[in-house]
Amino acid sequence: MRRPTTTALVLVASAALTLSACGRAETDGAGGEPQTGTDVAEGAADGTITVWAMGAEGEKLPDLAAQFEEENPGAKVNVTAIPWDAAHDKFTTAITANSLPDAAMVGTTWMGEFAGLDALDPLPENLEVDGFFEGAQGTTEVDGTSYGIPWYVETRLLYYRTDLAEQAGFDEAPTTWEGLKEMAKAMQTEAGAEYGIGLQAGGTGSWQTVMPFAWGEGAELTDGEGYTFDTPEMLEAVEYYQSFFDEGIANKSAPAQPTTEPDFVSGDVPMFISGPWMMSAVEEVGGEGFEDKYSVAKIPEGSAGSSSFVGGSDFVVFKSSQERDTAWKFVEFLADPEVQATWYDMSTDLPSVQSAWDTDALASDEKLSVFGEQLETAKAPPSYPTWEQVVASLDTELEKVTKTGADPAEALKTVQQQADSIGTGQ
Amino acid sequence: MLGSRKQQYWLYGVLAVALVAVIAPFVWMVLGSFKTTGELRQSPPTWWPETATLDNYTQLFARLDFGGYFTNSIVVATAVTAGNLVFCSMLGYALAMLDFRGKRALFVVVMTTLMIPGVVTFVPLFVLVANAGLVDTLPGLFLPFLVSPFGVFLMRQFILGLPRDLVDAGRVDGAGELRIYWRIILPLCGPALATLGILTFLGSWNNFLWPLVVAQTEQSYTLPVALALYSTGQNSTQYGLLLAGATVVVLPVLVVFMIFQRRFIEGIATTGIK
Amino acid sequence: MTATTAPPAPPGETTAPGGGKRTRAAARAEGRAAWILALPFCLLFLVFTLWPVVQSLFMSFTDTRSRDLRTPFNVNVIGLENYTRAFADPVFRQAMANTAYFVLVGVPLTLTVALAAAVALNRGISKLRGVFRLGFYTPVITSIVAVAVVWRFLLETDYGLINTALAWVGIDGPNWLGDPNWSMPSLIMMATWRNFGTGMIIFLAGLQSVPWHLHEAAAIDGASAWQRFRHITLPMMRPTILFVSVTTGIGYLQFFEEPYVMTSGGPLNSTISMSMYTYNQFGFGNYGFAASLSYIIFVIVAVVTAIQFRLLREND
Structure with a gap:
């Protein structure tokens, strides 16, 4: 087209040129030494703080906060509930525009990114918060510095149909890799299952099912310097995972949106690996009495024991907070074992503080206590800001491994290369 | 009318089949909002609710301050719609019927921004709105969307299709350009x-x-923000709440569509371009 | 452009027929009026669209990551590196091929269905027009979540409605969403279904300006329905067809929601689109790279739009 377009282009280009005079400052100063926040003042909290929390937690938190306000008459907590959908986008834009609340619940995998954005206040040393599950504690630590507390946790277990297992000749859950595969095969041959076990055939989030096996073999995802995917332990786990698909025990062409619950209830796929929310989900589909037809078990042991993935949410205080002391005191309150137990009653979110599991409600529930056991050895991925991007390439390669029978060693090599070129982002 | 009786029947038949195929998901959405979460997870899915329940709706309304959110949505959508109708038709008329310096450049720039994916300007736009102190205000919600390149393009294309004589006749009668726009073009x-x-x-x-x-x-x-609050969790989705929310969001849009649909037909009757 | 008036104006002349030459003063008044009409749009547009666009364009030439957003000018300008990296990226190349496939099949299909529906509703039938119009528009306003659930049900391999229907005529239907060869056709079907309603109502608006008496006259002269459509309706609808094909083309080149809710880009990246890949990069915090991907999409869209303008040329 004619001249006017050229004029517009020139305008844009010159604007870009004038801006381009600036360059990146050398270092951000954040890296290096582990930090702790300055001490929080003694005494009761006062002042008003704003807190963000997602979904159902955001809805129920005000009731818990009322208890905090009762204990600290001068303090007021305003909770804003935000939807899980796009919550991450809301946080990053708020960080950019400096319009953050005082404290917030955040997803465990966002910690590295937010700390890298210099938005989080390091945990003050004189705060009385401890006794968390080790893996959960790890989610709050970025480069040696702890930025907040694990608020509640979840982990992944093996779900299996007890009635069908019996039919297949098993009255106990498998504890070894071979045992798991044998049982899955027997489910197909003896108990009429279409597939022995439901495993995600690669794609988004499939690493959460593969890593429990790799961790059980003693795999480490980082050596402190960078990512380590191309290791014998990882290879062991990926080969094992692939064998389920190669031998037709798991479905390699399952739809993107799995039908886990109905398949479990019908017995078509009588085993799968998932988190605590699946208990109510399968019971809703299964109807009355279904809770006696299935059970949960720890992830079968590799040579280094049983491990799993630990998820959940952390609670942080932002650097920009004007009421920092009150915000941290609120966090301290949330980490109190009794408050954690109360919170379980209100929300059914599993406590991150180990001693909170001694209360009746949790200790008496057979299935829940297995989650408690698994949490002791469950692990979290490294909290590098680039983790989500790196793991996306692992998910993509896992899809090739499970669906097209690609070589696991090659796949891990590819992931390693991509991880190296992306870097840790710290 | 076009075609014979027989052709008409055929056409009705084809359209009816198409209609059933096209509205099925909508119907399923509405029916689904009366099902329990357990039933929604069943496979294969059911059409009619086995045990119809209002739980999803009662939960939704008990948990939400519905009136406030509804008002916010209405204010924002009305402001945005009004802004687009007025401002885009003004520029659309100028681009279609008037001659002025910079006309072509203006059109090219507008068309250009129509093609830029929205996600790329999201962050700069938010920083702008935040710096202007508009965060957490209703103007912050609607100001950035009062005009759209799409609206200009649509109005320009439509006005291009109107007879040019109308403008010339107006000029002969001594009407100013703004008056022609307001009195002659806009009603058409x-x-x-x-x-x-x-x-x-x-x-x-x-x-x-x-x-x-x-x-x-x-x-x-x-x-939509409020309705998303409780339906999606960290690891699971409450489909019942989600579908009830989607149904609630869609109802006002259906009403708007039906109102404007009538304007549509009136448009045919009043413009006289039969 | 004067295609709609029965006697076309003499070429090269914008003066009123029979009104004599317009004076300079009149032309100036016209220009002034035009800018007054354009002013509100231009002000809002400058602040809320153009400025963010310029900023993001700058970003595409830098190594901006999410951690730099607080200090947007404190980054390195790396020239075209983001762009060369994008073209070297095998996943992005596949995304480009997927998007091309989607657009080349999807746009003509959507346009045809939309136009057919509009013509049928406009003059083909005499009753129940409102019902059909509303019905055909519901996919546009149905929540994407409900759409996803129902379409997954329709496309299911064993008991899905589509494969059940195919089985009646003896065809063994494919694993629509699970097979890399069939996943894209599934999404094209779904996108057509979801978007033809918008095209339809715009066509309905455009059809109002087709003079009906021409049709009647042609029918008396013995022209068939198809001939009348081809020689009267189509030429008169040109600005509207251009509009719908351009906006549908732009929308489809940026297609995102269908793979996002249905396949997450799989199986084996067979449905990942340019926009979805860009969105992922934004999510990873690679703002500079993602911005450059957006501008690659933009350039492609601009070229395609220019071609569409050329093909459906406006004689101005």
Whole structure:
């Protein structure tokens, strides 16, 4: 087209040129030494703080906060509930525009990114918060510095149909890799299952099912310097995972949106690996009495024991907070074992503080206590800001491994290369 | 009318089959909002609710301050729609019927921005709105969307299709350009304004990400943001709540569509371009 | 452009027929009026669209990551590196091929269905027009979540409605969403279904300006329905067809929601689109790279739009 377009282009280009005079400052100063926040003042909290929390937690938190306000008459907590959908986008834009609340619940995998954005206040040393599950504690630590507390946790277990297992000749859950595969095969041959076990055939989030096996073999995802995917332990786990698909025990062409619950209830796929929310989900589909037809078990042991993935949410205080002391005191309150137990009653979110599991409600529930056991050895991925991007390439390669029978060693090599070129982002 | 009786029957038959195929998901959405979560997870899915329940709706309304969110949504969508109808038709008329310096450049720039994916300007736009102190205000929700390149393009294309004689006749009668726009052109734009109105209202009504980010307290949430609050969890989705919410969001849009649909037909009758 | 008036104006002349030459003063008044009409749009547009666009364009030439957003000018300008990296990226190349496939099949299909529906509703039938119009528009306003659930049900391999229907005529239907060869056709079907309603109502608006008496006259002269459509309706609808094909083309080149809710880009990246890949990069915090991907999409869209303008040329 004619001249006017050229004029517009020139305008844009010159604007870009004038801006381009600036360059990146050398270092951000954040890296290096582990930090702790300055001490929080003694005494009761006062002042008003704003807190963000997602979904159902955001809805129920005000009731818990009322208890905090009762204990600290001068303090007021305003909770804003935000939807899980796009919550991450809301946080990053708020960080950019400096319009953050005082404290917030955040997803465990966002910690590295937010700390890298210099938005989080390091945990003050004189705060009385401890006794968390080790893996959960790890989610709050970025480069040696702890930025907040694990608020509640979840982990992944093996779900299996007890009635069908019996039919297949098993009255106990498998504890070894071979045992798991044998049982899955027997489910197909003896108990009429279409597939022995439901495993995600690669794609988004499939690493959460593969890593429990790799961790059980003693795999480490980082050596402190960078990512380590191309290791014998990882290879062991990926080969094992692939064998389920190669031998037709798991479905390699399952739809993107799995039908886990109905398949479990019908017995078509009588085993799968998932988190605590699946208990109510399968019971809703299964109807009355279904809770006696299935059970949960720890992830079968590799040579280094049983491990799993630990998820959940952390609670942080932002650097920009004007009421920092009150915000941290609120966090301290949330980490109190009794408050954690109360919170379980209100929300059914599993406590991150180990001693909170001694209360009746949790200790008496057979299935829940297995989650408690698994949490002791469950692990979290490294909290590098680039983790989500790196793991996306692992998910993509896992899809090739499970669906097209690609070589696991090659796949891990590819992931390693991509991880190296992306870097840790710290 | 076109064609014979027989042709008409055929056409009705084809359209009826198409209609059933086309509205099925909508019907399923509405029916699904009366099902329990357990039933929604069943496979294969059911059509009729086995045990119809109002639980999803009672839960939704018990948990939400519905009136406030509804008002916010109405204010924002109405402002955005009004802005687009007025400002875009003004420029559309100028681009279609008038000669002025910079006309071509203006059109090219407008068309150019129409092609830039929205996600890329999201962050700079939010920083701008935040710096202007508009975060957590209703103007912050609607100001950035009062005009759209799409609206200009639509109005320009429609006005191009109107007889040019109308403008010339107006000039001969001594009417000014603004008067021609307001008195002669705009009344003829009924169908196009109805179309733009429907599309703009719908887009603004369903907008999720922008109000989520700009609204910092629940007082300025719009309906889609509020309805998303409890339906999606960290690891699971409550389909019943989700479908009930989607149904609630869609109802006002259906009403708007039906109103504008009538304007559509009036447009045919009043313009006289039969 | 004067295609709609029965006697076309003499070429090269914008003066009123029979009104004599317009004076300079009149032309100036016209220009002034035009800018007054354009002013509100231009002000809002400048602030809320153009400025963010310029900023993001700058970003595409830098190594901006999410951690730099607080200090947007404190980054390195790396020239075209983001762009060369994008073209070297095998996943992005596949995304480009997927998007091309989607657009080349999807746009003509959507346009045809939309136009057919509009013509049928406009003059083909005499009753229940409102019902059909509303019905055909419901996919546009149905929540994407409900759409996803129902379409997954329709496309299911064993008991899905589509494969059940195919089985009646003896065809063994494919694993629509699970097979890399069939996943894209599934999404094209779904996108057509979801978007033809918008095209339809715009066509309905455009059809109002087709003079009906021409049709009647042609029918008396013995022209068939198809001939009348081809020689009267189509030429008169040109600005509207251009509009719908351009906006549908732009929308489809940026297609995102269908793979996002249905397949997450799989199986084996067979449905990942340019926009979805860009969105992922934004999510990873690679703002500079993602911005450059957006501008690659933009350039492609601009070229395609220019071609569409050329093909459906406006004689101005």
